[in-house]
Amino acid sequence: MGSFKLGGMTFGSLFKKPETLLYPLETKPAPAGLKGHIVNDASLCILCGICAKACPSDAIVVEKKERTWAIDPFRCVQCGSCVRACPKACLAMDSAYTPIATAQSCTVLEVPDPKASA
Amino acid sequence: MGKATVIPFGPQHPVLPEPLHLDLVVQDETVVDVLPQIGFVHRGLEKLVETRDYNQFIYIAERICGICATGHSIGYAETVESLMGVEVPKRAEYLRIIWHELSRVHSHLLWLGLAADAFGFESMFMHCWRLRERVLDLFEKTTGGRVILSVVKVGGVVRDIDATQMAEIISVLDGLKDDYTKIMNTLLTDTSVKNRTVGVGHISTEDARSLSMVGPFARASNLPYDVRSFGKGAYGDLADFQPIVATEGDCYARVKVRCLEVLQSIEIIKELAAKIPAGDIEVAVKGAPADGAQASNVLEQPRGECYYYARGNGSKNLERMRIRTPTSQNLAGMTVALKGCDLADVNMIILTIDPCISCTER
Numbered sequence: 001m002g003s004f005k006l007g008g009m010t011f012g013s014l015f016k017k018p019e020t021l022l023y024p025l026e027t028k029p030a031p032a033g034l035k036g037h038i039v040n041d042a043s044l045c046i047l048c049g050i051c052a053k054a055c056p057s058d059a060i061v062v063e064k065k066e067r068t069w070a071i072d073p074f075r076c077v078q079c080g081s082c083v084r085a086c087p088k089a090c091l092a093m094d095s096a097y098t099p100i101a102t103a104q105s106c107t108v109l110e111v112p113d114p115k116a117s118a
Numbered sequence: 119m120g121k122a123t124v125i126p127f128g129p130q131h132p133v134l135p136e137p138l139h140l141d142l143v144v145q146d147e148t149v150v151d152v153l154p155q156i157g158f159v160h161r162g163l164e165k166l167v168e169t170r171d172y173n174q175f176i177y178i179a180e181r182i183c184g185i186c187a188t189g190h191s192i193g194y195a196e197t198v199e200s201l202m203g204v205e206v207p208k209r210a211e212y213l214r215i216i217w218h219e220l221s222r223v224h225s226h227l228l229w230l231g232l233a234a235d236a237f238g239f240e241s242m243f244m245h246c247w248r249l250r251e252r253v254l255d256l257f258e259k260t261t262g263g264r265v266i267l268s269v270v271k272v273g274g275v276v277r278d279i280d281a282t283q284m285a286e287i288i289s290v291l292d293g294l295k296d297d298y299t300k301i302m303n304t305l306l307t308d309t310s311v312k313n314r315t316v317g318v319g320h321i322s323t324e325d326a327r328s329l330s331m332v333g334p335f336a337r338a339s340n341l342p343y344d345v346r347s348f349g350k351g352a353y354g355d356l357a358d359f360q361p362i363v364a365t366e367g368d369c370y371a372r373v374k375v376r377c378l379e380v381l382q383s384i385e386i387i388k389e390l391a392a393k394i395p396a397g398d399i400e401v402a403v404k405g406a407p408a409d410g411a412q413a414s415n416v417l418e419q420p421r422g423e424c425y426y427y428a429r430g431n432g433s434k435n436l437e438r439m440r441i442r443t444p445t446s447q448n449l450a451g452m453t454v455a456l457k458g459c460d461l462a463d464v465n466m467i468i469l470t471i472d473p474c475i476s477c478t479e480r
Contacts, residue, residue: 006304009297010241019248033277035262056174079177079268080276093262 034095035078040069042109044090051082051091061106070108073098120146125461129158133236133465136475140456140464147461152453160479164439171434172198172407173272182441183477184265185228186419188221190441190477191270193417196351197426198272198436201413202405207398208352210274212390215352216287217261217269219383219390223291224253225420226380227298233373233469234305237314245301249294256287274400284391291384302377315369319455319467322367331451333422333444334379335471338364338371345418352390359386369463372470406434419444421472443477 021028030036047069052060059075060082062068076098083091123144129137137158143151163182167175179194180187192214199206231246254264260279261267269277279287305311321331326339336343344361346353353359362378364371407430415426422444431437452471459467 006241006245006301009245009300019251031259031262033262034258035268054174056170056177077177077266077268078263080262081174081177084276 030095032095033093035080036094036096037073037078037098038071038076038082039092039094040071040109041090041092042069042111044088045069045109045111046088047111048087050085050087054081054085056081067111067113068108069111070106072104072106074104122150127464133232134468134473135232136473138468138473138475140468142456142461142464144461149456149459149461149464152456154449154453156449156475156479158479159476163480164441167436167439169435172436173403173434175436175439176271177268179439179441180266180268180270182480183443183474185225185474186221186421186424186477187266188217188270189417189419189424191267192218193415193419193424193426193441194428194439195270195272196417197413197415197428198407199403200415201407201411201428201430202272202403204273204401204403206274207401208395209278209397210399211351212394213275213279213399214270216279216387216390216394217257217267219387220253220256220287222383222420223294223380224250224257226376226383227253229376229420229469229472230301230305230373230380233466236465236469237311239311242301242305245297249298249301252290252294256290259283259286271400273403274398276400278399284394288388288391291387295381295384298380302380306374306377311373312370314463314466315373315470316366318369318463319459319470320366320368321451321455325454326367326451329451329454330447331422332447333419334372334375335422335448335451337361338375339367340365343423345416345423348416353386355393356386356389369466369470376472406430406432407436408432419477421445421474421477422447424477441480443474443480445473445475445478448473449478 047062047064049062052062056079057075057077059072061070080093083093125142125144127140127142128134129139139155141153142149163178166178170178176191176194180191182190227246227250231243234242234246257267258264260283261269261277269275321339323340326336326341340363342361342363347359347361362375362382364375409432411430413428417424424444425442427440428436429438448471455467456464
């Protein structure tokens with residue numbers, strides 16, 4: 001019977017470390033560069049809106065008058081277009097996945113006005 | 119012969135995750151006619167090319183199919199690059215092909231697991247998917263994504279693979295090859311597998327040619343057609359590339375061709391990793407495709423030849439994007455293979471053709 005030909009490999013699996021993890025008790029460490037979610041360092045942001053134009057899923061909304069930068073994590077497809085387009089390098093891809101939420105909401109950041117602080 | 123009866127197969131069926139519906143006309147236990155029907159997952163993705171610019175559409179193109187995502191992004195990017203006369207750096211071409219061949223390994227391993235599951239070989243299903251996980255881990259480490267990689271852009275790629283990561287890819291593939299060879303030898307020499315596959319769903323070479331079949335389905339009918347043998351991009355730098363063919367034209371031949379293609383892909387990755395040149399990984403692409411400019415491109419996806427066509431209109435949004443997928447080519451062959459088979463063999467024949475309906479409908 002052919003099914004016994006894989007027997008060695010299958011039998012050996014009984015004594016090896018399991019391939020799977022006991023999630024959520026065990027979690028896999030995130031490798032460097034994992035595409036989790038977009039973070040913005042608001043202190044560097046100049047609200048130019050280039051990231052919003054580059055975004056293929058219209059997830060980013062920049063309001064210059066209100067001085068807010070907002071991202072909808074439920075629309076974001078983690079392509080990294082905004083990170084590459086940002087002229088001030090204030091956007092970055094964080095390796096942690098978007099946290100689980102009970103309702104859809106946007107992450108809104110208030111960008112400080114450099115003139116006001118000066 | 120008894121009275122003809124129509125038995126519906128799908129669109130929801132345990133053996134096939136894809137929504138394909140077949141009306142099987144059955145007399146006694148023999149299938150005498152097959153009427154396929156698709157249209158359950160049409161998303162109108164080609165139309166979206168009018169609403170997104172050519173840089174943004176690549177993320178839609180790679181969502182056409184979860185398994186051939188890398189292939190679709192490469193196929194689309196190459197088409198737009200040829201539309202705009204962009205020459206991609208050599209290193210980027212190599213990196214694209216390395217990821218594309220890795221996705222072929224993962225696609226074939228996924229298929230092999232599903233096929234083993236279809237004929238009741240549960241432990242092989244587990245082993246195949248265990249090995250596939252190693253490829254997905256490589257994707258995660260080198261691109262940051264497991265299925266949707268988003269690593270190809272018009273003009274090159276967005277990430278490089280450094281020497282350490284390349285060495286890790288090679289060592290993982292070497293380990294995978296050892297385990298995979300044991301699985302493959304079991305599958306190809308196993309009596310119960312042969313009983314289910316040998317002589318089932320036969321397609322002759324003439325039929326394969328006249329029905330314009332592509333991919334492993336055609337190559338299993340002794341039709342040596344493989345787009346990779348055209349030598350485009352990094353494939354041209356391979357020392358030797360011969361499409362894997364089989365002469366039998368039955369389910370066993372299709373299993374054999376796909377099994378051997380995994381080993382072939384591993385060898386291609388190892389050769390390209392050894393030859394990869396240093397240099398840039400992208401070039402800046404500016405401007406828009408000219409009004410009326412047209413370009414077409416072919417790419418060997420895991421399931422066969424995929425054809426891309428694009429037309430510009432002078433703006434950043436393309437006028438038209440058309441993709442002809444391998445499964446739409448192979449559906450006609452599938453109905454021919456099904457005619458005259460036993461009802462119990464329908465699952466096996468459909469799986470060895472490996473239809474991807476999400477690709478076909480887009």
